[in-house]
Amino acid sequence: MTLQTPLCDALDIEYPVVQAPIGSATCPELAAAVSNAGGLGHLAVTWRDRKDTRRVVRETRSLTDDPFAVNLVLDDATTVVDTDEHLATVLDAGAEIVTLSFGDAAPYVDRIHDAGALVAQTVGSADAAREAVEAGVDAIVTQGLEAGGHVQSEVATTALVPRVADVVGDDVPIVAAGGIGDGRGIAAALALGADGAWLGTRFVATEEARVHDEYQRRLRESAETNTEYTTLFDKGWPGTPHRVLRNETIERWERSGRPPAGERPGEDDTVATTETGERIERYDEALATPTVDGDIGAMALFAGQSVGLTDDVRPAGALVDDLVSETRTAISGLPGRTNGDG
């Protein structure tokens, strides 16, 4: 069974499976492994400086001949490089697909097209999807409430995707994100009207992802009920809800009566340090990368409800293969699930 969808045609990929931008967990090895397996690999460069951005885009290009995407978060509450300059670097480094989230892509669409690249925007509602289509984007990404990381929508994927599909029609391919952890979820996303699926948490648990072993251990061992949608880890990116694994930082804050920022328990605690000696405070949004040293379990451990389906750490290419065959099985198994009596 072919899984060729309009998304595959638009982005020139074999399978409608996207490794989501997962912040600093992304790296050339991860993106290239996914793209080489026929999915769409992704670099997320928001928290990299321009030099490092150029390096990772070029390095990824050297590891795969297939398309991969580069993501920028537009919310200047968290960006470390001016978006205009960062986008110039991304395009100059040769990015062919740019994905933009947490903001309006409209001011950047023409520039990206003029550079010969394609652009996708993440949305959290049908209205936002309509505006993105009017702005001329080449693909729409819906991100549902179940998603790990920072979350753009208060609507669940099952309710959001068909609404966006109704608005967008056949004009622009749609990619569904949030809560998808295996091929059954991908098949469901296609049934809801999406043309592909964008998986974040599942790809954090791959051998190539740049995250700490303790973070991956907790992902493997957590159930779908173990995440929290919160605004607690607000240092470094205030004002945007996020979904993380429940941990001692959350539980201690709840036990102390959920006080507001500035009055939370251990507000100024240093829970860990980066390789370069920078302090990570208790309510920091910093990612637990492999070289972070300290109390990893107290940090923001971003995860979607898909974490319940994230039981092991696999090579990313093998994960793409498995997701594709699971999707085929899920789709071909559908008629057998009914007795045909109507």
Ligand SMILES: Cc1cc2nc3c(=O)[nH]c(=O)nc-3n(C[C@H](O)[C@H](O)[C@H](O)COP(=O)(O)O)c2cc1C
């Ligand atoms: C660790 C982590 C980091 C993330 N970083 C980004 C990012 O840099 N840019 C972005 O647009 N979305 C980011 N997201 C959101 C994902 O792209 C995606 O929408 C989400 O993971 C989908 O839900 P799932 O985790 O259930 O698959 C991140 C998610 C996680 C788990």
